[in-house]
Amino acid sequence: MAPMMRARAAQPGNVPTGLMAEYWAQRASAGIIITEETQISLQGQGYSFTPGIHSAEQVAGGRKEMDTVHAAGGRIMQQLWHVCRMSHASFHADRLPVAPSAIAPEASVWVVDPACATFASAMHLSAQAARILRIPDCGTAGAT
DSSP, X not given: OOOOOOOOOBTTTTBXXXXXXXXXXXXXXXXXXXXXXXXXXXXXXXXXXOOBSSXXXXXXXXXXXXXXXXXXXXXXXXXXXXXXXXXXXXXXXXXXXXXXXXXXXXXXXXXXXXXXXXEEEOOOOBOOHHHHHHHHHHHHHHHO
């Protein structure tokens, strides 16, 4: 089963929910499920309401997803990601997204405003080498 968008994580904290576990369990017979949008670090977030795997609460929520699918006889894997320049500065506490290129993408990033859902242009991005080099370590930590 192909990855599917699932911007349904609980806020605050981008924690996978029981609704997400139920969603995947309903598809347990489809084959191998590959989840999408599992951010490996806070700096890896690119879109609103996407689940992460970098806090204890997120790991527990992700474990519930995995266990629920396994109990339904399915197989599931998390696709780990770091969106680099496709992120938005509003996710990064006064810092710009980390990317290997300082060139802003010609695209929009979905950002939820407290009053309504809005699309905001991706901002100019930072290419600080030291921060970029830490990204693989986050992926390794998330995968273990």
